[in-house]
Amino acid sequence: MEATYIKRKKDGRIHIMSGNKGDIVLKWTIIILAILTVVAFLFFNYAGLELGSAIRETAYNLKVMFLEPTLNHFDLGEAFYQIGITLGLAFLATIIGAVIAFFLSLMTAANLAPVWVSRTVRVFVAIIRAVPTVLWVLIFAIAAGLGSEAAILGMLFHSIAYLVKAFSEAFEEVDKGIFEALRSTGANWWHIVKSGVLPSTFTYLLSWTFLRFEINFGVAVAMGAAAGAGGIGFELFMASSFYFDLREVGFITYSILIIAFLLEVISTRLKKRYFPATTTK
Amino acid sequence: MNEKTMRKHRWQSGIFLLILIVLTYLSSAITTFNFMEGMATIPEAMGWIFSNLLVSQESFEKLPKILEKLAETIFMSIAATTIAAVVSLFLGVLGSNTTKVNNFLSVFARFIASVSRNIPVVAWSLILLISFGQNSVTGFLALFAGTVGFLTRAFIESIDEASQSSVEALTATGATYFQIVGKAVIPQCLPQMISWVLFMVETNIRNATLVGILTGTGIGYTFDMYYKMLNYNVVALITLCIVITVIIVDLISNYVRKVIL
Numbered sequence: 001m002e003a004t005y006i007k008r009k010k011d012g013r014i015h016i017m018s019g020n021k022g023d024i025v026l027k028w029t030i031i032i033l034a035i036l037t038v039v040a041f042l043f044f045n046y047a048g049l050e051l052g053s054a055i056r057e058t059a060y061n062l063k064v065m066f067l068e069p070t071l072n073h074f075d076l077g078e079a080f081y082q083i084g085i086t087l088g089l090a091f092l093a094t095i096i097g098a099v100i101a102f103f104l105s106l107m108t109a110a111n112l113a114p115v116w117v118s119r120t121v122r123v124f125v126a127i128i129r130a131v132p133t134v135l136w137v138l139i140f141a142i143a144a145g146l147g148s149e150a151a152i153l154g155m156l157f158h159s160i161a162y163l164v165k166a167f168s169e170a171f172e173e174v175d176k177g178i179f180e181a182l183r184s185t186g187a188n189w190w191h192i193v194k195s196g197v198l199p200s201t202f203t204y205l206l207s208w209t210f211l212r213f214e215i216n217f218g219v220a221v222a223m224g225a226a227a228g229a230g231g232i233g234f235e236l237f238m239a240s241s242f243y244f245d246l247r248e249v250g251f252i253t254y255s256i257l258i259i260a261f262l263l264e265v266i267s268t269r270l271k272k273r274y275f276p277a278t279t280t281k
Numbered sequence: 282m283n284e285k286t287m288r289k290h291r292w293q294s295g296i297f298l299l300i301l302i303v304l305t306y307l308s309s310a311i312t313t314f315n316f317m318e319g320m321a322t323i324p325e326a327m328g329w330i331f332s333n334l335l336v337s338q339e340s341f342e343k344l345p346k347i348l349e350k351l352a353e354t355i356f357m358s359i360a361a362t363t364i365a366a367v368v369s370l371f372l373g374v375l376g377s378n379t380t381k382v383n384n385f386l387s388v389f390a391r392f393i394a395s396v397s398r399n400i401p402v403v404a405w406s407l408i409l410l411i412s413f414g415q416n417s418v419t420g421f422l423a424l425f426a427g428t429v430g431f432l433t434r435a436f437i438e439s440i441d442e443a444s445q446s447s448v449e450a451l452t453a454t455g456a457t458y459f460q461i462v463g464k465a466v467i468p469q470c471l472p473q474m475i476s477w478v479l480f481m482v483e484t485n486i487r488n489a490t491l492v493g494i495l496t497g498t499g500i501g502y503t504f505d506m507y508y509k510m511l512n513y514n515v516v517a518l519i520t521l522c523i524v525i526t527v528i529i530v531d532l533i534s535n536y537v538r539k540v541i542l
Binding site: 021022025026029030033034036037039040041043044045046047049051053054057058061062065081084085087088089091092095096126127129130131132133134135138139140142143144147148149152153218221222225226230231233236237240241244246249252253256257260261264 | 301304305307308309311312313314315316318319322323325326329330334352353356357359360362363364395396398399400401402403404407408409410411412413414415416417418421471472475478479482487488490491494495498501504508513516520523524527528531537540541
């Protein structure tokens with residue numbers, strides 16, 4: 001009888017961990033990331049950088065920003081108005097995106113649509129997602145002119161891509177029995193969606209939409225600064241790049257921080273309530 | 282479900298719909314967004330994209346320069362993500378309920394994460410630009426600041442979720458704190474954490490474009506330059522390069538995620 005072969009190291013010790021594919025890939029992922037990080041620091045363009053003074057200056061700037069926030073170029077009412085614009089941009093992009101994503105995800109969910117339709121929509125969504133939002137906004141700005149239209153359309157694309165993924169996954173988790181029961185009563189596709197799929201996933205869809213709204217607020221601030229879409233982001237850009245007014249930058253940062261914090265608290269509650277077990281992306 | 286509750290549900294969803302419509306109307310008013318006009322520009326914009334945003338022969342001459350900037354951007358995002366991951370690992374271990382040292386440090390870690398996450402990347406890059414100037418380090422630090430917050434929250438969640446029972450088991454054998462963290466918590470959460478890190482690398486490559494436009498570094502700056510010069514053929518080439526990069530990174534990370542999880 002042949003003895004079982006035991007893998008040993010050179011000095012005769014037994015391997016305690018038998019490596020499987022997952023462990024090997026995990027190890028190499030970490031190693032490659034570490035190597036790329038080291039290489040990155042050699043490749044960086046350090047033009048005009050004086051680290052010591054830069055850090056000291058940033059520390060001083062942060063102190064001025066956060067300890068002495070004031071408004072110099074506009075008043076409090078204007079600040080609220082600008083925040084309103086940013087929230088409005090985010091809201092419109094989210095709500096229009098959610099409506100479009102709802103119909104697209106009906107075509108994407110594997111249990112509701114034929115395979116080729118679902119695959120086409122998925123590839124389409126992946127390509128849309130690969131273009132950064134700011135590029136979408138800038139590209140639309142050429143055709144539609146700078147302003148809220150370009151910003152909302154640009155943000156819409158990513159919102160749709162994100163929500164289609166989330167919605168179609170929610171639809172795919174709907175119990176098969178519901179479909180069968182409805183189909184046996186003679187319901188057509190639209191009936192199944194309206195009275196089977198929608199009622200059982202509605203709260204999920206709403207929470208996902210809110211989570212996207214939280215993301216879109218950040219995006220709307222960014223678009224204001226980088227693509228001239230207006231709102232508080234644009235004021236932030238003006239305050240820091242044109243007026244060099246650190247106290248105003250501090251005030252604007254605080255106001256963004258407060259709104260973002262509120263949105264985060266609400267979305268954490270929603271997550272705990274509706275997705276207790278799964279972590280969400 | 283009787284008739285009364287059904288009627289109540291219908292009433293509730295009616296109110297809800299009304300609130301949404303009012304909010305939509307208010308948002309359109311404040312942003313001067315015209316829905317019809319906006320929708321009408323989509324076909325127009327698409328037509329423009331397909332007729333003008335084409336990669337032409339002469340734009341290929343710019344390809345080496347673009348690829349160099351693209352490489353800088355990719356390196357910047359990877360470096361920012363990995364270093365942020367190391368910092369977040371410490372913050373995550375301190376902040377998680379199962380492995381916290383004491384309440385003060387836990388709240389402190391969560392607070393740092395929350396602030397760094399909720400100040401948008403734009404604000405970070407504009408703040409850092411003032412004193413660090415136009416170079417890769419500014420972009421790196423801006424991405425780093427945003428990533429730390431996000432990864433810490435993700436790590437805290439994975440640690441909380443995964444390791445309750447094994448921590449209990451190791452505590453029962455009398456293991457020290459570092460043994461528990463090193464032998465139970467980290468090995469158990471590592472696949473989940475790496476999955477988050479890969480997700481963040483991909484997100485950061487896209488964010489790096491935005492940060493680049495603001496801080497004048499990497500591919501974002503190149504894009505902005507040609508965009509302002511109205512040289513749309515090169516703009517198309519740059520967009521194409523970014524799309525291909527993001528899709529490749531996405532495919533790699535999907536593969537790794539499938540194997541390790």
